Amino acid sequence: MAIGFDYGTANCSVAQLVNQEVKQIPLVGNDYYIPSTLSAPTAETVSEYLFRCLDIKPIGEIGESVLSRAMKMNRNEGIDVQADDVRFGQHALDLYLEDPKEIYYVKSPKSFLGTIGLRDLQLSFFEDLVCAMMANVKRQAEASTQQDITQAVIGRPVNFQGRGGDASNLQAQGILERAATRAGFKQVEFQFEPVAAGLEYESTLTEEQNVLVVDIGGGTTDCSMIRMGPKWVGQVERSESLLGHTGQLIGGNDLDIFVAFKNFMSEFGIHSLRKSGLAIPITQFWNPIAINDVQAQRRFYGSDNLIELKSLMGESQVPEKLARLIKVQQNSLGYGLIKEAENAKIALGEQAHYEASIDLKNKLLTIPMLSEHIKDAIADPTRKIQALVKEALAQSQTKPDVIYMTGGSARSPILRDAIQSVLPSTPIVAGNYFGSVTAGLARWADLRFR
Structure with missing residues (x-):
């Protein structure tokens, strides 16, 4: 059986074609989408979970080294890896x-896959993360369909990381294919997400x-100009219909990060001064919420940075705000901040006011927000999306006859207006924001695979 597999930055979904009709496959109960998240007692649990619970073996010396190291660390921590230790969605x-x-938690590992400069051990571990998530989706889909699934076309962005990053694209697609x-999966092929x-x-x-497809996903924005119509339907070779592709690492995650950075970080001391008059380093406010940047996360949550933050609090003119930032560091609250930023972004797309609520464990911090706060916060990524168009x-x-917008963030009236401003006389249409790529x-x- 063959499926289309959207291994997305925000969600995963799969579908099959039955009698020329797309049928999405439930993955969690009756839900067709599962968030692209994973948790485990420790990072090392994941590699041993694949081997011990799913009988999925590592590839090559590097993979074997990652597994060996994981098993040793789990033994030292007294962790006996069980099947329910790794959770998804x-x-x-x-x-x-x-x-x-x-809890070890990771959201959207797809965002990391094209990062250049990572060590072989890191790349192998990311492959394990992706493999665990794909294996879970495959098992759930097979349970729903009562069929073995052996073939898949997997979606991929035009560029995983930045513009024209061939090395990044090869690295990321290689990880996805091996995982x-x-x-x-016995046979795997890839297709650009906007083309899909x-x-x-x-x-x-x-x-x-002539259709300009604008796909604003969780991790990337991709634009494809495509000749479409009845003459192309069913054609495997259609290079002449693909007129242009652009893409960049700008998506819903980035919008959420900018919303949190611009609207929340004032409560944690951004732009505040030390008693000497010197500014607190801006990276201390960006790194905790940069969930798509492995190195930024490592720098902020490292034990040495806790020492630095405590020193900054002692020097700060607003120590009570730096104390909140230390709470974020000590309790790993960055993902919680981004989740509330996402809630605010969605709510303020439909209403004028929203009160953000941030749980600092010993205190609930509330921040009133207005719809214009979102527009101001995402001005930079909005300009980048316009540049891609x-x-x-x-x-x-x-010149396109129509603009077809898809992807979860394509629902944003701010982004729709921004794209319309580039092509004011071209109509915008939309289908299933979340399911069009999968279909x-x-x-x-x-x-x-027929």
Whole structure:
């Protein structure tokens, strides 16, 4: 059986084509989407979980070294790895929020995969994370369909990291392919996510159109200019229809980070001064919420930084605010801040006021917010998304007949207005914000594996 597999930054979903109709496959009860999150007692639990509980073996000397090190550390910590130690999706987040300091938690590992400069051991560990998540999705989908799933077309962004990063793209796609193979898929292919979204839209067309697909996902924004219509449906070779692609590491996660940075960090001492008049380093307020930056997270949550933060609190003109930042560091609250920023972003897309609520464990901090606060906060990523649209237009030298917007963050009226301002006379249409990529991948899987 072949599926389309959207291994997304925010959520994972899968679908199959049955009698030319896309059928999404439930993954958690009746839910078609599972958040791209994982939790475990420790990071090392994941590698041993794959080997001991799922009989998934590592690849090569590096993978074996990661497993050996994990098993040794687990023994030293007295951890006897069990199947239910590793949680996924909302279950993972719920467990983490109960006690952030005692749980290893990762959101959106896809955001890390293209990072250049990581050591081989780190890359192998990321492969284990992705493999565990893919294996869970595969098992849940097989339980829902009562069929073995052996073939998959997996979506990928145009660029995993920055612009034109060929090395990043090769590294990231390699991790995804090895992880999927280890998870049990016998045949794996990839398709650009905006192209997949376009394929789903194309199935509704009765005439030829030039379509600008704008896919604003959790981790990346991708734009593709595509010739679409009945003459292309069912064509495996369609390079002549693909007129231009642009993409960058800007997505819903980045919007949430900017919302938290611009609206929450004043309560933790950003732009405050030491008694000497010198500023507190700005990185101390960015790093805790930069959940898509491995190195930033490591720097903020390292034990040596706790010493630095305590020193800064002693020197600060507003020590009570730096004390809150220390609470974030000691209790690993960065993900909680980003979750509340996401809640605010969604709420203020539909209403004028919202009161953000941040749990500091010993105190509840409330921050009143207005809809214009979101627009101001995401001004920089908004400009970058507009630049991607302009770049796709320049590449293709084509004026679109329609703009097809998809991805969870495409619901934002701020981003829709920003894209409309680039092409004021071109109509914007939208389909299933969360499911169009998955549906298009399912259609491509049916073509490639029939």
